[in-house]
Amino acid sequence: MSIQPRRVENVQTDKGSVPVYATGIVEQPWDDYSATDHDVWKQLYKRQRRLLVGRASDEFLIAQDAMGMTPDAIPKFAELNSVLRAATGWELIGVEGLLPELTFFDHLANRRFPVTWWIRTPEQLDYLAEPDLFHDLFGHVPLLMNPLFGDYMAAYGRGGVKAHGIGPEALVNLTRLYWYTVEFGLIRQKDGLRIYGSGIVSSMGESIHCLESPAPNRIGFDLQRIMRTRYRIDTYQKTYFVIDSFAQLIEATEPDFTPIYAHLATQDSIPAGAVLATETVFHRGTGEGWSNEGDV
Ligand code: PHE
Numbered sequence: 001m002s003i004q005p006r007r008v009e010n011v012q013t014d015k016g017s018v019p020v021y022a023t024g025i026v027e028q029p030w031d032d033y034s035a036t037d038h039d040v041w042k043q044l045y046k047r048q049r050r051l052l053v054g055r056a057s058d059e060f061l062i063a064q065d066a067m068g069m070t071p072d073a074i075p076k077f078a079e080l081n082s083v084l085r086a087a088t089g090w091e092l093i094g095v096e097g098l099l100p101e102l103t104f105f106d107h108l109a110n111r112r113f114p115v116t117w118w119i120r121t122p123e124q125l126d127y128l129a130e131p132d133l134f135h136d137l138f139g140h141v142p143l144l145m146n147p148l149f150g151d152y153m154a155a156y157g158r159g160g161v162k163a164h165g166i167g168p169e170a171l172v173n174l175t176r177l178y179w180y181t182v183e184f185g186l187i188r189q190k191d192g193l194r195i196y197g198s199g200i201v202s203s204m205g206e207s208i209h210c211l212e213s214p215a216p217n218r219i220g221f222d223l224q225r226i227m228r229t230r231y232r233i234d235t236y237q238k239t240y241f242v243i244d245s246f247a248q249l250i251e252a253t254e255p256d257f258t259p260i261y262a263h264l265a266t267q268d269s270i271p272a273g274a275v276l277a278t279e280t281v282f283h284r285g286t287g288e289g290w291s292n293e294g295d296v
């Protein structure tokens with residue numbers, strides 16, 4: 001049996017009912033991880049790494065290697081932190097689970113990435129409904145080693161604090177940006193489409209689905225289009241947005257969003273699976289073949 005986190009309450013959000021945990025920073029209780037916990041880490045790590053070579057972006061794979069994570073045991077946050085701090089000034093902090101939005105934004109703005117300390121059970125290898133240590137650490141942390149992506153995450157945190165002050169609609173817009181980039185983003189490399197989103201790299205099924213299934217739409221990154229697009233949290237995504245580089249992501253999100261939020265307040269949202277008449281959809285391969293295969 002693994003140790004259980006203290007769940008505080010459930011709150012209704014844009015994403016449905018989500019559990020909220022104690023908001024404090026907790027010391028990673030590394031000595032308390034069971035052999036089963038370490039084995040879950042090992043199985044998931046090996047399975048995903050095998051799958052991700054050739055599917056995840058080179059940046060992700062390089063960053064993960066540079067961090068010194070291994071399948072052997074659940075990493076110690078303190079050890080990863082010395083590498084991470086030296087590389088980009090980011091550090092991990094241990095938490096019980098999802099945080100209130102403003103708390104989360106404030107951590108990111110200050111280059112602290114909250115990592116859930118507990119790991120899923122062996123019955124949950126393929127899916128669980130909320131972030132655990134494997135999703136947070138394996139999925140999110142490697143790219144914090146990348147200077148451009150690290151800057152993007154901190155800028156997102158500052159933008160989150162600002163959007164929180166503007167109002168709930170602005171927050172919905174901004175959260176969609178996080179969802180379709182940080183969690184479920186694809187990137188076009190010279191040799192084709194690759195994954196960089198954490199929600200994908202920590203999922204065996206979605207790592208294959210997002211690139212190989214003909215079902216989802218893969219559409220070029222467009223800030224306002226993303227901010228209008230609803231999303232699903234209980235199935236694979238119906239739409240993925242594709243960036244050309246992390247530099248593109250930073251450039252596109254540099255402008256002040258305040259007038260953009262005001263404009264979007266006058267626009268309808270777009271269903272998760274829709275393709276607009278003017279949009280083209282990517283295939284895998286070289287990423288060069290464009291077509292209008294999607295549903296309008
Ligand atoms: N430029 C955004 C703003 O003014 C901040 C931001 C940067 C948001 C990067 C997301 C990502 O609100």
Ligand code: CO
Pocket residue numbers: 131135136140183198199
């Ligand atoms: Co996540």
